[in-house]
Amino acid sequence: MKQQLLSIAGVRDAVLQLPDDALTPMREAALAHLDEHGLPTVRNEDWKYTDLGPAIDISNRWLAAGARLDVGGDMDAAIAAITATIDANWLVIANGRIDDSRTTSINGLEFSRFSERPTPFDMNRPLANLNAALLRDGLRIQLSAATEKPLGLLIIDSADEEDGVSQASIEIDVAPGCDAEIIEYQASVGDGNHYANSIVTLHIGRSASTNYVRIQKRARSHVQTGRISATLDADSKLRMASYDMGGGLIRNDVDIDMSEPGADVIFSGLYIAGDGQHIDNHTKVDHRVGPTTSSQEYRGILNGNCRCVWNGKAIVHKGANGTDASQANHNLLLSDKAEIDTKPELEIYADDVKCSHGTTVGQLDAAALFYLRTRGLDKRRATEILTHAFAVDIVDRAPVAAARDAIATMVESRLADLVQDVAL
């Protein structure tokens, strides 16, 4: 099956529709890059298990229909509901448009636009070319002091009868010594087809620490490709957790680059997939110097006809002695139509290192299930309890306290929904 190609002519027309501003050179460079390199295909090792076909189909239809940003209905109610659930300084990017009313700088939190001061954009990251070509504007955030509430980034898109495509690009700079808390929330409104492509670039200064939570709760008709590229300076810390609960086709990339000693990363993820979902998590950690440490654990619960992918890569570069890297991925398969493709990779070019990875794939323990049933629980409820027990470790690790309750509630209701088709 040949993959559908993105219409470059369509993208070119869409670029011309965007305002002629300081970002125009970047968009044109990105368009040229896109024309030359295209989008990743399953022939590419990193995209072996994830076919971007649906994203390309949506994009081509959207481009053919005039590439309008304001497709879909009203999002105000949805935005109000989400921002009320978690107490944070919320910024909103709706259908690729930054909500100006929310970007007023406060003490320790400053905002600016890419268009005010364009900086070079790393096109070599997959899908960065598409992002840059169609980007309306990007948001730059400077965190220089701890704020009372965490910073919330809501990326929300809507599509109804017409297909939609949106790009979001955010650069966050955490000043040296600063403690930052960030919540990224990706959500959908309406049940039309939408493709959202986002890039978050995070720079953590010397001795700074960042706690980052990603929540993905998109509609089944939505495709999302989201990338976080984090660079850590000396003695800085990153604590991150991501929660994938919705979406049709989801691809998350986490790239962590540690080029100064003392950097330390702990991150985890939970993906819950049901019928028709495809959730792919790719992580890459570059230990360029030692001592640096990274530890990651992802867990997945799969039911119905779905497919999940986890690919963790740790690269210990030459001379990065004193590196400590660990990877873990555990999966529960509840249905015979679910598929998990997992690949923990280690590339090690230094000898004084401690690296390990562990992966498991299995089902619920029959004895535990039986025990709960002898206590009078039906199979569905017993399954729900056991899957919840499996998930709760990752929920508890949410590094932003303000978001933890909301995440716990979301996970609980998602799991209750997921086990609906378990035969009693």
Added chain:
Amino acid sequence: MASENMESLVNRRYEHGFVTDIETETFPPGLDEGVVRAISARKNEPKFMLEWRLQAYRQWLEMREPTWAHVHYPQIKFNEISYFAAPKSDDDRPKSLDEVDPKLLETYEKLGIPLHERARLAGVAVDAVFDSVSVATTFKEKLYEAGVIFCPFSEAVREHPELIKKYLGSVVPRRDNFYAALNSAVFSDGSFVYIPKGVRCPMELSTYFRINAANTGQFERTLIIADEGSHVSYLEGCTAPMRDENQLHAAVVELVALEDAEIKYSTVQNWYPGDENGVGGIYNFVTKRGDCRGANSKISWTQVETGSAITWKYPSCILRGANSVGEFYSVAVVNNMQQADTGTKMIHIGPNTRSTIVSKGISAGKAQNVYRGLVRIMPQAHGARNHTQCDSLLIGSECGAHTFPYMEIKNPSAKVEHEATTSKISADQLFYCRQRGLSEEDAVNMIVNGFCKEVFKELPMEFAVEAQALLNVSLEGAVG
């Protein structure tokens, strides 16, 4: 820390690097249909075999060289390789061991192969492949009594065409990959084994491969069929002389285990690895695959890989029969500029199939060692189990150890576990051994042997001893 003793060991050369000066008939370099036809004609092959080769050649022309492996080497010029080299002309092929060129026997003597009298003592039947041609098969009669067929591949093509037709290419199809296609077109010999129903092969079977002539590639083909309820243990060893240029070795090994049959395939690979600057050495691009076709069958791969400039091989098991078992035990040692990209594939198709993977990688010098493995559980493989363990040991700060395990699980009742660790020989471990009176090299050898023990215990006795000795030689000079 390097003692004088260590230094002398560092400088020790590849032991099997001698060239035997005997008459060989070598085709001029280059590959076209004519060469394929000539090889087939030289072997007096039946027509079906020639057709098979030609189809493989045509398919090969359409294929591209794979580049995904984590190895780097200058492009191979397939037209500068000679695709056939035979130690003697076919007309005066040896009828028995006594007629074998004494120089050839001397070669094997140097290699320590129990070909002649020693074979009888060791009780090992040997098929020795020199360059591309099988030179002698010992113990043929004794095996014949048991009903076991163990002969050079070319002989099997002539004498057992029905078995060849039925099984050749049934595990590794001609167009499976670039090198398998090349091999299918130009393979010149190899070993053929057939174990009849219910027979337990009375002795261990063994093949020794040696590349002697310059500018030749070795393309041998091994086919082992274990009929219902049979059992066979097969050993394979490899050496090559030292040469400045790289030589290509692209073999194909196919194993078929029918119901209740068991095949144990052990390899000690010690091709010339090139010198410390990475000049010369063998490119070892091999396709090995076993098919557990029948219920309750078992295929076990054990490999000790110490040689070759570049190793690129993934002995695999297709677990088709219910309750079939696949095993892979591997020690891969790389030193100096060697590169190894090796591992296995376990494809679980039948219910209750089980597989075990134990891989130990040791990197020293500037070498790169990769474990690449695939565990795939198909939707119908209910109750499948896999356990994978891959450990890496790093000796020196300039080497690399990499792990790329793929797990594709499509059945919820499967249990798949993977664990891997990477570490170096710690100063504490060394110090402890040293204070017990062990020299530094003995201490390293002991630690490394301990690291590899799980794999060595799977090897037949004679091979285990050889493997340990090889390992010690390979790592000499790595610590200091």
